[in-house]
Amino acid sequence: MKIPLLLEDYLDYMETIKGTSSNTVKEYFFDLRTFLRFLKIRFKLVDSNVEFDEIEIDDIDLDTIKKVSIQDLHAYISYTDKKRANSSSTRARKVASVRSFFKYLHSRVNLLDENPALYLEFPKTDARHPVYLTLDQSEKLLNTVLSNPNELYRSRDYSIIMLFLNCGLRLSELSSIDLDKINGEDTLTVIGKGNKERTIFLNEACVQSINDYLSLRPVVPGEKALFLSKRKQRLSNRAIQHMIDKYLEKSGLDPQVYSTHKLRHTAATLMYKYGNVDIRALQEILGHESVSTTQIYTHLDDDRLRDAVKSNPLANRKKNK
The missing domain is CATH 1.10.150 (DNA polymerase; domain 1)
Incomplete structure (x- = not known):
């Protein structure tokens, strides 16, 4: 328009x-x-x-x-x-x-003498816990991908979901990965919000999944995208979302509840819950501008909070009769 x-x-x-x-x-x-x-x-x-x-x-x-x-x-x-x-x-x-x-x-550009929005306040937002897959649900999703009979797309889709679940990538970051951005054996470079580059460190499972896919990826002259569609072009954001929805549904998970962004939440949650990752380190991994954005993950682990209270040296004190 x-x-x-x-x-x-x-x-x-x-x-x-x-x-x-x-x-x-x-x-x-x-x-x-x-x-x-x-x-x-x-x-x-x-x-x-x-x-x-x-x-x-x-x-x-x-x-x-x-x-x-x-x-x-x-x-x-x-x-x-x-x-x-x-x-x-x-x-x-x-x-x-x-x-x-x-x-x-x-x-x-000095087109207005006064800024009427200078004191426009932000509405109070509801503090919501991020939606994420449990470890068991994540395993089930990956196993569902492995049931794909097509070897090429099985390896491609498995690698994509492994990167989502392990590295906490945004959808746009994953779709924009180029072959020349894979640095050495265990790092790659992605373009995040604000066109800012950041380095992603890959664990062994991610490295293996990428290498397995690369051994099958068609060689397309001039095409630098890592993940290719059936037409041998860069896999679009929409195509990735559709692919994730398909596997979620096959896994018994509701695509209306879970999405590529929820897989990003899952990666952050698993790192925080099982890896004892420092909140500042998690901020760097996720590419958050502010640590306040990352702090949503510090409020979701009831077991950790329960253990913290139990660790108080007065936790086992008996009341004298």
Whole structure:
């Protein structure tokens, strides 16, 4: 769809100057498109009979944006809650998108004298434990992959799921792995959020699974992707998601509950629960910008908390009668 020039310039700035990933830029676009459609309703710039998703935004100009106040922003967040049933985490993301957009207009390109989003607060989000597979479920999923009768795709899919479950990769990180990013015997380089490179250390199981796949991978001149589709092209994010869903379902696990991102949660959980991994080390492994993001994994192990309480030297003290 056609979009206002000032929105197009902002999205270009985020991707080319700030180095924001294309996936994140898409989320900014979707959020800001919703925001601009809301403005047209609030400022009565569109017929009330027009469906929300059909509202055009290409005619929104700087004069319209200059009218926006903090009250309008509060009304927008309220609208996403009451009319669009957005969760608190989704509303928080929309706040982040709006704040970033107005910061750009005010502080980066000096198109606004004041920033109406400067004091726009983030909604309180619910603290949720990450969803993950247990060790037994992880083993069952891997065994299900091994039942694939096609040797090439069995080795490819097994290697993909091993990397998810052992290294905690994001979907985009895994799909973007190139052959020349496999360094030596036990490391590879991936491109994470913000186009930041990080080194992934591979354990023996991952090394073996990759080598097994490489021995069968078709040689395609000019194709540098590690994981190939049936068409001998880079395996897309959507194809990987579909493949994971298929194996989850065969394993008796609900694809609506578990996903590639839940496999990332599983890797982090298994490392924290069984490997006594320091939270800072886990932050580095997962490529989290802030350790506060990683700390969700410190709240999910009831056994560890129970053992910590039992380790108190007063735990076995008997009350004198």
